[in-house]
Amino acid sequence: MAVRQLDEKTVTTLVAEATLAPSMHNAQPWRFRFLTGERLLLLHADLERAMPRSDPGDRALHIGCGAALLNMRVAAAHAGLAPEVRLLPEPQDPLLLAAVRLTEQTGRARDDELARLHAAIRQRHTSRHPFAEKDLPEDVRTMLRDAAARESATLLFPGAWHAETVLDLIRDAESRDVMDADAREDLIRWTRLGAEADTAVDGVPEYAFGPRKRDGRAPVRDFAGRRPVADRGTTTFEYTPHLALLSTSGDGPADWLRAGQALERVLLEATLADLATSLTSHALETPELRLLVRDPGSGTGQVQMVLRIGYGPRGPATPRRPVSDVLDIV
Known part of the structure; x- marks a missing residue:
């Protein structure tokens, strides 16, 4: 079976949806690099957006990047791709947090549960408003x-x-x-x-x-x-x-x-x-x-x-950096 080439538009869309994830103070502490020939998307920590006083061990930074990784997996599943994730793949490079190979979906590799979440990526916003005094079922x-x-x-x-x-x-x-x-x-x-x-x-x-x-x-x-x-x-x-x-x-x-x-x-x-x-x-x-x-x-x-x-109002969307600022394609 021929393997389709991942075009720049597809990769850009995946990263755009990844970056809609929450991060501490919306600092967006991530960078992405796509290796076209290997169909490999690399997620790096951006230490210029770290918070040495509030997050001295970079725990929250990693959590934000993990949230972006989940969004990327959801977006990939929605696009008919099967993301194969390795966390911390290079011990000598601690800023490389994950490597994601974007393979073609097959019947066995489909993750419909991930794809089902896609509609929520752009709807999810942090709400700093009052919620109803109503229990969760x-x-x-x-x-x-x-x-x-x-x-x-x-x-x-x-x-x-x-x-x-x-x-x-x-x-x-x-x-x-x-x-x-x-x-x-x-x-x-x-x-x-x-x-x-x-x-x-x-x-x-x-x-x-x-x-x-x-x-x-x-x-x-x-x-x-x-x-x-x-x-x-x-x-x-x-x-x-x-x-x-x-x-x-x-x-x-x-x-x-x-x-x-x-x-x-x-x-x-x-x-x-x-x-x-x-x-x-x-x-x-x-x-x-x-x-x-x-x-x-x-x-x-x-x-x-x-x-x-x-149960209450959703908050407004918060700003995001342009994908061109966080993604390199080589």
């Missing part, structure tokens, strides 16, 4: 747990006592940031205010901040801080937020990449189920706090992300 929780498990991760919906502990840790982290100028530096670098928000290609623009929280207990990071933002308003958020903890068995770069893929798979499934989502890593940005977030019953697993899930 058990079948929805099961569906989201299964999505994480498909990517070798665990999604836990904590009980009331555990959720209260997580919320307390997030509030402690927020208080720490208010007093720590270094902690605020990364946030200020990656937020876009005023006219800059209209032309930004990265970062979190002010129109995506959402309203200020007047009351309620939802964990929503205030990207404005003490800086004024016009026409933002204040409102009450939910008092009983639905949290989910995404964890992996290990805690190295490969685990972080798996966590990113699991995170995006959960988010895409949630989007198809008409759920709104937001993320917080506030309570996970220091090793000491991360240990306290774990399931108090088992005490196992490494929590990589705290998700807030519910």
Whole structure:
């Protein structure tokens, strides 16, 4: 059977959809390189977009790149391709996070479950708005747990006592940031205010901040801080937020990449189920706090992300860099 040549338009589309993934402060810490003759798409970390103060070990950077990798796999499956992924393929090159060979689909290699998620890639946006005080049905929780498990991760919906502990840790982290100028530096670098928000290609623009929280207990990071933002308003958020903890068995770069893929798979499934989502890593940005977030019953697993899930408005799309800035084709 003749193997079709992958044209530049197809590769560009795959990367464009990969880059719609979430990343810490929308820093988009990735670069792609396509080796045409080998049909090989390489994913590299972009350390110029790292956050040495908020993410000194580059854990969040890897999670963001893992989310982009999952999007790319979904886009490839939708395009009739079978992505064969190797994580960290070159030990001597730690910036090369994944190599993806884009082979032709056959009946046995088809991944219809991945392709089914394609419509959600452009619909998924982080929502920093209040969610309804409405419970998540058990079948929805099961569906989201299964999505994480498909990517070798665990999604836990904590009980009331555990959720209260997580919320307390997030509030402690927020208080720490208010007093720590270094902690605020990364946030200020990656937020876009005023006219800059209209032309930004990265970062979190002010129109995506959402309203200020007047009351309620939802964990929503205030990207404005003490800086004024016009026409933002204040409102009450939910008092009983639905949290989910995404964890992996290990805690190295490969685990972080798996966590990113699991995170995006959960988010895409949630989007198809008409759920709104937001993320917080506030309570996970220091090793000491991360240990306290774990399931108090088992005490196992490494929590990589705290998700807030519910029924409410989806947030606006945030800017993305042009594909020409992140993709080289050779």
